[in-house]
Amino acid sequence: MSRFLFVVPPLAGHINPALSVAHAVAGRGHEVAWAGSEKFLRPLAGQSATIYRTGLRLYRPQGERGFTALKSLWESYLIPLARFTLPAVDTAVAEFQPDVLVVDQHAVAGAVIARKHGLRWATLAPTMMELARPYRSMPQVTAWLNGLLAGLCSGAGVTPFDPLFSPHLVLSFLTEALTTGLPVPDGVVMAGPVFGGRPAGPEFPWEQLDPGRKKVLVTVGTLATDIAADFYARMTEALEPLAGRVQAILVGAPGGPAVGPGILALPRVPLLDLMPHLDAVVSHGGINTVCEALSHGVPLLLAPIRHDQPVVAAQVSAAGAGLRVHFSRARPDELRSALAEIIWKRKFRTASSRIMRSFVAAGGAGTAAEHLERVAAAPASVPEG
DSSP, X not given: OOEEEEEOOSOHHHHHHHHHHHXXXXXXXXXXXXXXOHHXXXXXXXXXXXXXXXXXXXXXXXXXXXXXXXXXXXXXIIHHHHHHHHHHHHHHHHHHOOSEEEEETTOHHHHHHHHHHTOEEEEEEOSHHHHHOGGGGOHHHHHHHHHHHHHHHHHTTOOOOOTTSOSSOEEESOOHHHHTTSOOOTTOEEOOOOOTTOOOOOOOOGGGOOTTSEEEEEEOOSSOTTTOHHHHHHHHHHHGGGTTTEEEEEESOTTOSOSSTTEEEESOOOHHHHGGGOSEEEESOOHHHXXXXXTTTOOEEEOOOSTTHHHHHHHHHHTTXXXXXXXXXXXXXXXXXXXXXXXXXXXXXXXXXXXXXXXXXXOHHHHHHHHHHHHHHSOOOOOOO
């Protein structure tokens, strides 16, 4: 039996895949513990989970786009979060004595502490942003990020290194069917999406689903509510003429349940349970929602906002599994036309089903657990301090 310490940021989209991998690892007889925010982890990991508290710092995006959003994410959140959690992660390592740290790419403190103590560590890459680094073609951006990471390492007494990519193992929850053409580093293990080990989703009014109409889910996630109202309004207007043929489920939309004809508005839904009932998903391009849809062969209409969402949308479109529209400029008639195309043109469902098959073949959490076991069986490195 080996001991695995999972280090995650307080972001549900990052914790959920880690939960699935941890569940698979524990199912193989290994011991699992967590370093992160107990407020976020406890409801998801369960009352019996071993959690070493790091404290909580929330990420509140301010509506930025492009490089401004990337700069804000790293300078205002991820680097301060890493500095804030370094002592707690160090304490967790001292108390739990893990054989392997399993570190989310945005929980950089875990990689720094692993390097400091010469521990084996694996990288979890739950997004496309750091996995493919679409800004690699921009030397100034690369130098800026490398400088931030080097400063973090030096401040922790560690010789600067790349904490985003472990030399022992990098696990991606994608497959080549969705990353074709991206500069993914050699040696990355494409395990495919992972869904097991999560708590049950919220209640859902299944009796309100109309079997005679196509079903469409509309969601922009939990981190874009500050700028989502106008998009939801345009999407609602786009859906009105389709009400006789399409039933929409709007998640997290402002305005409550009375948002329009043929529309069911809810604060939260059990996404994985709902996916088999859907004919299309309208989303901002968050990688978890995209993979959840494609894992059920459901095509997507994507309106990306920031971070890796434009890359995700471009990959889905290139794979033929959906269409991309502009988040702030797409008018209701354009949204309606694109959605109708996705629902009633068979080619989108065919491409989505092809990606679904690649996800199944990748092995998911079981594949991830197998590779983590190999890391645990390898020799430890030499501590830095």
